[in-house]
Amino acid sequence: MVNRSLISITDYSKEEYLRILDLAAEFEKNPNQNLLTNKLIATLFFEPSTRTRLSFETAVQRLGGRVIGFADASSSSVTKGETLKDTIKMVSNYVDMIIMRHPLEGAARYASEITNIPVVNAGDGANQHPSQTLLDLYSIRKTQGRLDGLNILMIGDLKYGRTVHSLLMAMSDFNPTFYFISPSELQMPSGYKMLLDKQGIRYVEDRDFLPFLPKADIIYMTRVQKERFSDPFEYEKVKNVYVLKNALLDSCKDTVKILHPLPRVNEIDPDVDENPKAYYFTQALNGVYVRQAIIASILGLK
């Protein structure tokens, strides 16, 4: 992994990301380690994402490194018409690693091809966000004690949801059973289902999640966004259907955990927050440990 960019979840082997998860567990026990002394890392956010940026910057600073960068493109020379290539070339002269978020798909891959320093993709449009996937895996393994043979219930927007697609790809190495619950307009794309068929992985599709709650080991909630619907009446019909409420969780296993990439809007009722089955805030904290592990692995410090 040393000096290798992390752009897509498929860039690393199963063994490599398991190693990152092990390392993340070490950082969870001992988050403050001065591994990055004298290292400078750029966080280039061509599109704002406060949550992801703060998580990465926390990870760097907990490791004793320093950060330069920008939080959105308007405070960079992009507004003067500078190309991505020029920005990356220039920043590469200054730092040891680039962490970037960009609204265009493939931007991080392109950046990794034009620089000699490692690039970590912190989201490129609807394409990839590998550190999110790794922190999802970390959260699943930590709460269930294993990754193998789990029942994963995915609820909401399964068509456009980048996180569910990457999680599906990563989990498919671990013999899961998937339950895909979505309105018909937002079903899991057939390309992903073909991939599962090819690997002999079981999945069920439905529009109603209630019957599947008792089976789930992990409930992965996503936001159903209004702008995804061609017909506003369709949205009105489903907007309150894909909402998890505390009263519904009694039928679940005691060990079930509810994950959400955040930010949530109303798909998880706030009355769930105090339930021990709710895990989304801890999941976000796990993101810091996982990002520490990614950075330390790539820079060859662990």
Added chain:
Amino acid sequence: MKGDDKHLVVNAIENGTVIDHIPSTSLFAVISILQLEKLNNQMTFGVNLESKKLGSKAIIKVAGKYFENSELNKIALVAPQAKLNIIRNYQVVEKRVVEIPEDEISGIIKCPNPVCITNHEKITTKFHVLSRSDMTVRCNYCEKVINRTQIEIL
């Protein structure tokens, strides 16, 4: 008459390459992929010719020019059934078919994804070939998988 045409075509150049069985609609794409517009060689293009196999075909004759296989294989995307005749001293000395590149296609296909970085910066496109039989490729950058019907030539 048709037999005579073919006869004429093959014998019309002393040395060079004849590319036959190009779908008529792909003639200009083939010209652009092989960058024929940059050559000073004598060339003949025929288009909307009768063809039993394709219905309507195009043909290209380039005098005094032999192409590398890697160059010719690029046209497989738009003319998968193209037949190549290598002419030396008025004789067909070799016949070839084109093959879709096995692993990677560089700089020929335009990514149909409007938010792909390759449509916003000056980048040579690159696609990984997933299946040659149904011509499925994946963009190296945005990772979208596209098939034959979505392929657009740059």
